[in-house]
Amino acid sequence: MTLASESIAQPVDAAKFKQFEPLIAKYNEAKWAQMKEFDAKFLELCRSKIPSDAVLDAEPIDARKFVTSAGLLSESEAQIVNEFSIKELLDKQLAGELSAEQITRAYIKSAIIAQLATNCVMQFLIPSALERAKELDLYLKENGKLFGPMHGVPISLKEQMGYKGQVTCASYVSLIDNVVKKSSVSIQIFDKLGAVFHARTSQPQAIMHLDTWNNIIGRTRNPCSTRLSPGGSSGGESAMVAMHGSAIGIGSDIGGSIRCPAAFTNVFGLKPTTKRLSSMNGISGGRGQESIPSTEGPIARSIQDLEYFMDVYLNQGKPWEYDPTSLVIPWRPAEVEEKIRIGVLFDDNLVTPHPAVKRALQQVVSQLGEQFEIVDLADSWFSQEEMLAIHNTTLSLYTIDGNRSQLELISPSGEPILPLTKHFLNFGQGKELSIYDNRKLNIFRDSTKLALLERFFSQSPTSKKLHFILSPTYPAPSEIPGNSLYWGYTSFWNLTDYPNVVFPTSYTHDPKLDSLPPTQLKQNEFEESVWSNYNPDAYVGGPVGLQLTGKRFDDERIVQAVKKITSVLK
Amino acid sequence: MTLASESIAQPVDAAKFKQFEPLIAKYNEAKWAQMKEFDAKFLELCRSKIPSDAVLDAEPIDARKFVTSAGLLSESEAQIVNEFSIKELLDKQLAGELSAEQITRAYIKSAIIAQLATNCVMQFLIPSALERAKELDLYLKENGKLFGPMHGVPISLKEQMGYKGQVTCASYVSLIDNVVKKSSVSIQIFDKLGAVFHARTSQPQAIMHLDTWNNIIGRTRNPCSTRLSPGGSSGGESAMVAMHGSAIGIGSDIGGSIRCPAAFTNVFGLKPTTKRLSSMNGISGGRGQESIPSTEGPIARSIQDLEYFMDVYLNQGKPWEYDPTSLVIPWRPAEVEEKIRIGVLFDDNLVTPHPAVKRALQQVVSQLGEQFEIVDLADSWFSQEEMLAIHNTTLSLYTIDGNRSQLELISPSGEPILPLTKHFLNFGQGKELSIYDNRKLNIFRDSTKLALLERFFSQSPTSKKLHFILSPTYPAPSEIPGNSLYWGYTSFWNLTDYPNVVFPTSYTHDPKLDSLPPTQLKQNEFEESVWSNYNPDAYVGGPVGLQLTGKRFDDERIVQAVKKITSVLK
Structure with missing residues (x-):
């Protein structure tokens, strides 16, 4: 159900x-x-x-x-x-x-x-x-x-x-x-x-x-x-x-x-x-x-x-x-490298993507083949423990005012609270935290932002710097209404404010190819919520779109890279 | 005293x-x-x-x-x-x-x-x-x-x-x-x-x-x-x-x-x-x-x-x-207008500047003379009531966590709380507010930021847009130790995040010229705190530096304008 x-x-x-x-x-x-x-x-x-x-x-x-x-x-x-x-x-x-x-x-x-x-x-x-x-x-x-x-x-x-x-x-x-x-x-x-x-x-x-x-x-x-x-x-x-x-x-x-x-x-x-x-x-x-x-x-x-x-x-x-909170940064001419180095995140270590998503990502990576340098991030990505801390921080920050701002808008009409609204209001258990706590979470957020820069987007003695990161957009190829429970593949990049472009692939969920859930599930509540009732027949027609991420303010370069990727995929 | x-x-x-x-x-x-x-x-x-x-x-x-x-x-x-x-x-x-x-x-x-x-x-x-x-x-x-x-x-x-x-x-x-x-x-x-x-x-x-x-x-x-x-x-x-x-x-x-x-x-x-x-x-x-x-x-x-x-x-x-929270904005070549239009704020409607500051500002304005277009902001600036709301918002935001972050650093040593620290910790009565309240203050802050843009830095049917605003940096020409009580002339621009350059003038406090306090004081606690014990002899040798403000991200242009101003003042 x-x-x-x-x-x-x-x-x-x-x-x-x-x-x-x-x-x-x-x-x-x-x-x-x-x-x-x-x-x-x-x-x-x-x-x-x-x-x-x-x-x-x-x-x-x-x-x-x-x-x-x-x-x-x-x-x-x-x-x-x-x-x-x-x-x-x-x-x-x-x-x-x-x-x-x-x-x-x-x-x-x-x-x-x-x-x-x-x-x-x-x-x-x-x-x-x-x-x-x-x-x-x-x-x-x-x-x-x-x-x-x-x-x-x-x-x-x-x-x-x-x-x-x-x-x-x-x-x-x-x-x-x-x-x-x-x-x-x-x-x-x-x-x-x-x-x-x-x-x-x-x-x-x-x-x-x-x-x-x-x-x-x-x-x-x-x-x-x-x-x-x-x-x-x-x-x-x-x-x-x-x-x-x-x-x-x-x-x-x-x-x-x-x-x-x-x-x-x-x-x-x-x-x-x-x-x-x-x-x-x-x-x-x-x-x-x-x-x-x-x-x-x-x-x-x-x-x-x-x-x-x-x-x-x-x-x-x-x-x-018009808006004094806007940055004065024009849309700038941008170039991408001759051979783009893409880190591929097949799995965020919290929620295993659906077979269709995995298949699409694998296919895309193999199509990119020689023209791109592909780096599998499986061994270098944040661990499950780190990701739990990061994702829970994100969830807490969404509801950190104890949902007062939201309820101020929802309550006056007495309207029904829809299931996914309830799901959201319960992020971080919907707990109201203090401003002091909020600051600590901001500091943690910035340390994650920095870790991303230093681990993946900077040259280091042990690794070359990535130009972009390719990942799923969502664990499933589209979703059953009311079932979009796990935000992590996208919200991670909101917490850290790294820009992304999502682009379509030619891959669509196929109940024949994509029927089997993972043999082993990760031990965390998010994995469980996504996989508890996998019904491959429900996802018929669901397309897989992938997400390309770049450094902060590399918006222009991501767009150029997606042009190059999609032209190869054609 | x-x-x-x-x-x-x-x-x-x-x-x-x-x-x-x-x-x-x-x-x-x-x-x-x-x-x-x-x-x-x-x-x-x-x-x-x-x-x-x-x-x-x-x-x-x-x-x-x-x-x-x-x-x-x-x-x-x-x-x-x-x-x-x-x-x-x-x-x-x-x-x-x-x-x-x-x-x-x-x-x-x-x-x-x-x-x-x-x-x-x-x-x-x-x-x-x-x-x-x-x-x-x-x-x-x-x-x-x-x-x-x-x-x-x-x-x-x-x-x-x-x-x-x-x-x-x-x-x-x-x-x-x-x-x-x-x-x-x-x-x-x-x-x-x-x-x-x-x-x-x-x-x-x-x-x-x-x-x-x-x-x-x-x-x-x-x-x-x-x-x-x-x-x-x-x-x-x-x-x-x-x-x-x-x-x-x-x-x-x-x-x-x-x-x-x-x-x-x-x-x-x-x-x-x-x-x-x-x-x-x-x-x-x-x-x-x-x-x-x-x-x-x-x-x-x-x-x-x-x-x-x-x-x-x-x-x-x-x-x-190095720092993923930094903006990717280079230091850009900048030009200023042939005839720069400067709005002059002689008084922020909360605290009357000292005679030396007023005198310096008047002298500078008259020296800028023909080469600049000067607009007196006396009639168009925020009213005392508006300024009170703005300044109190600023003060509340400084201490909004109930000073928990500060006290966490001060307390472990048992060190004395100095008088100006006490003064600061009591901004906004040192009250801990909720995250919900903090958001409301952020919204008010942004409305002030917008009002600045729309009232002063945008063309309108009734007024030409300003290029810069010239104002005091502080109510006094330097200050007696322990007496720097009013932050409004500078903190206003922190709340709104408009950039400024402070530049020296050749004007210095002169006990003979600058002995008289204003004949009428404004009715607010900040004016009172600044003027309660005016002692012109105490400020001997205090120079007056003025503050030039521009639109957000106009840092480069402000620097160019200050070059032009100081070359005229020489």
């Missing part, structure tokens, strides 16, 4: 929650109204071709086909959302071959398909997106040039990002009518760069699941296999991007929330070194918490689009002009 | 403290032994010319004359320490006109004079400095090039910086025999760059006074007027640098600890944006505290030396290769 099969929790305060139910209903009706108003016939057609929620929830359906081959989009629409990179979209607008409105309409359609298939949308912004697209077309016509480097490019936004004049609730029911006055800095930047915003996507309750499930819209499905989870907390984004519902999306990551979703849905995700992108004017239950900072980052279908996003965001957007 | 005239506090635990007294005596004897061993005759000569401690403590003696004109140094020694910039020292070594040993010997002599006049040294490193200098001379001879960009340049070090194989106690008596295994990252860097380390300088108890007084060596005097304070907590450094006892010094600043000492002793000091320089492997009672981060920074006799220090530290030293 899995968490997912437990009945979803009851409201903590049923009477209070009852008062919010009409607001939730209204919130969700607005979505239907916008889809209908945009194109009622198209909506009808989609509903006829896309299975019901019940079927999607029960079957391992690859929902991406509804965009790529189900005939729901016209040929030209399909070409726009399936074939063109961001740069091509810009070139074609400049050449007069496509208009911003055509692009926007195509992406609105694919976003509607995404919504029907995966339930990834919190709020559509269809009317304003169309208006914006028309303005951009007019601008290009009148000025003979693009408005900016994201002219007419539809971007999807994790809903926790403040959006001026719109409800921004971050999936907290208590904030269901919280209309904000300021857009998040990233939205302000992309607005100035010419982007179009057509959809705001879902995040889980508390924004702290590696899954996407909340009390406002329910659960989001994985496009690769609809009965699976799209990951989280940016699972609305990963579903949207994987469904080709936007050209690129913005998520955020404090424990894996960009990288797990990217891996689970077979797309690219970057968790940059923190403070390079701005998170200002967003809602978060961890506001003011600085021990493990969160960061925004892109989720994309290609490493080129992801790189372009970072380039224009930093070099033309200059977040530091 | 001033705090300074109170008798120094009794040991908290006299029996315990008694056990440490022989260790303290031994620690201080080593200093005498090194001076004697270096040159007993020279020491004798110095003692004959420099007044006794009692006289120095009682009179407003300008001790700088002992280096510049008292005949204690030979002509060539005097030239080395009084006339040459760092770059000239390098050039002359390369040209064979000076050796590292000559330079080191001259600076050791001036450091000995500095010690006798101001009591600024915790520990000399004379034998190893001489040995190092000889090695450098040999290197140059054998290789025909300098070892590095600080070849043979004597640098003084705030003692809290770890020094491999030496006691590092940060003025905590409990650590008086704490021999450390690792040098601080900055020392490692300057070692690689070819510097010579000959002296480690004093800091106050808890490293949290704007003064320099501890239970190991007592109080440090101000070279400009020996009965005054050299500021703190890097007052050992400021005294040393102002006495020409080192070519340049390294201090640290969490509330004014580089800038007050620089202003009090008429030299330059930079508090960079945090995390640009590394503070790794140092001792601090605030370790693990992240709400108001501390930073290291240079104290120098010229802005050119200061700039050179930053350039080689960042561009050749690359602290991020």
